[in-house]
Amino acid sequence: xxxxxxxxxxxxxxxxxxxxxxxxxxxxxxxxxxxxxxxxxxxxxxxxxxxxxxxxxxxxxxxxxxxxxxxxxxxxxxxxxxxxxxxxxxxxxxxxxxxxxxxxxxxxxxxxxxxxxxxxxxxxxxxxxxxxxxxxxxxxxxxx
Amino acid sequence: xxxxxxxxxxxxxxxxxxxxxxxxxxxxxxxxxxxxxxxxxxxxxxxxxxxxxxxxxxxxxxxxxxxxxxxxxxxxxxxxxxxxxxxxxxxxxxxxxxxxxxxxxxxxxxxxxxxxxxxxxxxxxxxxxxxxxxxxxxxxxxxxxxxxxxxxxxxxxxxxxxxx
Numbered sequence: 001x002x003x004x005x006x007x008x009x010x011x012x013x014x015x016x017x018x019x020x021x022x023x024x025x026x027x028x029x030x031x032x033x034x035x036x037x038x039x040x041x042x043x044x045x046x047x048x049x050x051x052x053x054x055x056x057x058x059x060x061x062x063x064x065x066x067x068x069x070x071x072x073x074x075x076x077x078x079x080x081x082x083x084x085x086x087x088x089x090x091x092x093x094x095x096x097x098x099x100x101x102x103x104x105x106x107x108x109x110x111x112x113x114x115x116x117x118x119x120x121x122x123x124x125x126x127x128x129x130x131x132x133x134x135x136x137x138x139x140x141x142x143x144x
Numbered sequence: 145x146x147x148x149x150x151x152x153x154x155x156x157x158x159x160x161x162x163x164x165x166x167x168x169x170x171x172x173x174x175x176x177x178x179x180x181x182x183x184x185x186x187x188x189x190x191x192x193x194x195x196x197x198x199x200x201x202x203x204x205x206x207x208x209x210x211x212x213x214x215x216x217x218x219x220x221x222x223x224x225x226x227x228x229x230x231x232x233x234x235x236x237x238x239x240x241x242x243x244x245x246x247x248x249x250x251x252x253x254x255x256x257x258x259x260x261x262x263x264x265x266x267x268x269x270x271x272x273x274x275x276x277x278x279x280x281x282x283x284x285x286x287x288x289x290x291x292x293x294x295x296x297x298x299x300x301x302x303x304x305x306x307x308x
Contacts, residue, residue, distance in 0.1 A: 005232075006231075006232075006235075009232070009236065009239065010235070012239050013235060013238055013239050016239060016242035016243060016246060017242055019246055020242055020245050020246055020249065023246065023249045023250065024249055027249065027253040031253065039275060039277050039278070042277060043274045054273055054277065054281075057280055058272065058273045058276060058280060059269060066290070070279075070289070070290050071276055071279040073289045073290070073293040074278075074289055075278075075279055076293075077282060077286065078278065087300070088296050088297070089286065091296045092296045094299075095292060095295055095296060095299060115294035115295040115298060116294070116298050118295045119294075119295045119296075119297075119299040119302060120298075122299055123303065123306075134303065137303050
């Protein structure tokens, strides 16, 4: 009886010790692999202020509730070819230029309007008053 | 009529009695059944306890051996019991410590050594930032993506669609 009790206690101790070691090793391994990968390599290469700035920007997007949209747009933009990216950058310059040409009141209304409405207005403006520039913007073979 | 006492029987059996007295008591024993029975009983006890060996003063008597054995066995038993108790208590204490360690490990995995809420949130924020580092860098290069991406993309679609 005493021997059986002792054997059970010994087995319990061994089992607990084995569980402790297994959990420790597993968690250590999980922790190590959680902070590995190309993103973490890039992160470690950044300076401390740069890290703080990226963290601040992400936190700002989170607090504004714009993180999902912003990140999704950035992902979609990054998937485009470099020519397509350059074209969209040029188009953005034109949008700003067209908006700048508008009287202050109309510009304010346009900034409040939906993106789609703003795009139609810019297209209409280009079509009416900057036809030459619009032609230049037509997609070439490279930009699809 | 005078009879043997226990003390006299002891002297008689151990040979410590004067020879004259011994002769007298031997004669008495031939006649007295009661004293004979007393002597027989005493002799039986002596043989059972082996007290005859007490003649040799160097050798311990049976009683001394029994007492000696009792003195040895009782502390040994006590020591063994104490040792068993210590082993049992030690075993359960070790098991309890290992269980506590297990619970601690599960509650606070490595990397969360300071498990207060602020540290935990900071750690999560950093992990999320690293996970979206590429997008954040793209937004850094082209901040207009945040507000004007949809406008620019729609304009691009319109130009492509209504190309003259």
